[in-house]
Amino acid sequence: MTVRWDIFCTVVDNFGDIGVTWRLARQLVAEHQCAVRLWVDDLRAFERLCPQIDITLCEQWQQGVQVCHWPESWPSTEAADVVIAAFACQLPSAYMDAMAERQTTPLWMNLDYLSAEDWVIGCHGLPSVKYKHVQKYFFFPGFREGTGGLLREAGLLERRRQFQQDAQAQRIFLEALGVQRTPGARLISLFAYENAGLASWFDAMVADPHASHVLIPEGRVLGDVQRWLGIDGLKAGAVHQRGALTVQVLPFVRQDQYDQLLWCCDFNAVRGEDSFVRAQWAGRPLLWHIYQQEEDVHLEKLEAFLRLYTHGLSEPAQKAISGLWRSWNAGQDMAEHWKMVDQQQQELLEHAQAWCLEQASRPDLAAALVKFYVNWL
Template sequence: MRWDIFCQIVDNYGDAGVCWRLARSLSSLHGQEVRIFCDDLPTLNLLASGVDPAIKDKIDIQPWEACYNNARHPVQTPDVVIEAFGCELPERYLAGLFIAPIKPLIINLEYLSAEPWIVDFHAKASPQSHGISKYFFFPGFQKEVGGILVDPIPPEGEKVAKQIPYDLKAVWAKLRSGAKRISIFCYPGAPLRKWLEDLGALGEDVDILLTHGHAELLNLYGEQPIQLPSNLQLLSLPFVSQDDLDWVLSQCDFNIVRGEDSFVRAQLAGKPFIWHIYPQEDRAHEVKLAAFLDLYLEEANQELRLATIAAMTWAMPSQWFKALDLWSTHSKAWRMQLLKNQEDGGLAARLLRFVA
């Protein structure tokens, strides 16, 4: 089948990351024909860089406006249209669907959530005045909902550690033997400077891997650079592809992630993490975080539960860092549980079955 995926980038990387990973899964694992229409091609292409050309070349990546400028479009009406995260289809594109001899199915792909109510709304019809069938599709962790994107499944072991991506070799050469590794990819509102100062006061050797742009966020090179003890080493990563960031997460002892794509990949890496959830004015993000923690910590003891909740709500490391070994064990068990729940292929495969 032909799939058109519409992606409007709201938070720089997460939305594009999910759309690209979905397109890749549909194409490379399930043999589907996929086009992506995106309003920020430079970001999408950066995330997709470094992917095997045999995989990338099968996906037709187009600018947003090409969906109605392309003369081929009326001939190649898709079978399925994905509105990623509720973005509205361009009117001229929608008008082309009205006159198509066979109408496509429109899927409103929602944001990932652990909230219990999504079970009742997943896969429900969304009646439209234009008459084209449209449905809600909710990604989630429960078996009854849309699943998560598991492609590619991150491998484990020393073999992976030796496969250092080319763009990361210079940074990796500076890592200290025996030091813990923490990667940081968060939104500007995080109390990073204070968090790092508190971490440094614990006296443990830690190498901090700052993803692209975070050195500026911390004002490392400005008029008031951050002053940290020698047991902490800050290293700035270049902008890396989606696959390379997956690799970084797998090689760290602890990760701070944001958005949706890196949030899932941190869990599949089997490592402890802080999810810096996108802040919303109505504080709806707090409800979403609490719902996830209810699932994530369902099997945890009281010590781990308190430590994880403290970390996720930006308590200082001195308040929970001693529970890191316990958390690491839990993270590996959670990874196995996630993969078991996605044995049916996860989000991409569940979409295909639903459409069928």
């Protein structure tokens, strides 16, 4: 019989939470033949990732997934075989009662945020709280053995390899976004939160002898770009050039298009969790803008990942990429660190490719979740 899954998502950070759960839901359907309901409280944010969504409907089917609006007044609904509370969201009390009333107790998991911290391995898969007789379990994505792995669809890296070896396919894709790539220019994608360090980074690229073309999907960082340019009303399609730097605003793209954008670029600046993982699958050097948390807890997560990611790099390359990440996440001057990264670009590229293959040698997150359920049975 088909295993029924309910995934609950509250949209906290615009696209990160829904981005992860939407990818997971589709993969469970396509690769593991699960029946998936995805409960989302903000269909408007979802619509940006999946333009086919009708935000007026309480229930609809998209790419094999039953998408349901998570209402304030919870309807009478039978609980699924597997229940995922994404990122510690609180399930409706009526649904928790429905879990407890099932003849066969469901598997209830909290799919937590991605982290490279050491303690994650010790907590992954452990029981958490109970509701009546229904036990909840921790499930942590991660970068090492003993965690749940990373989201990665079947054949993803082969599709990426073929695309990156096909100059014409890249040109056609970029032209569809209105991008005319300058021959010899370094292509950079920029998807970030607001950041005071952006002006110094752009200034460094303006004076750089190596031309750069920065592609910026519509998002929160546009306010900083506008201030740097000294203009208002920056929208998709805008192109501005200063010195060796060309800045271009792109429309917000679907997830599959965003993957291709990352694959086209020589360097990817990303934010949050979903784009962070996709940039790693791109096999290109990257810059992560981690989501800021109270009391700077996020900086501990940043350092934990840097320790893991930079292992094996030469000291100059390690110093360059770590300094760039720390400056970016502190909103500090980027110029010197960017110059150092440029000097180490070949080693950083080879390292990014090796890191990608290392991560791909482990089971992906969807497969790990399915295996956890099978073992739990």
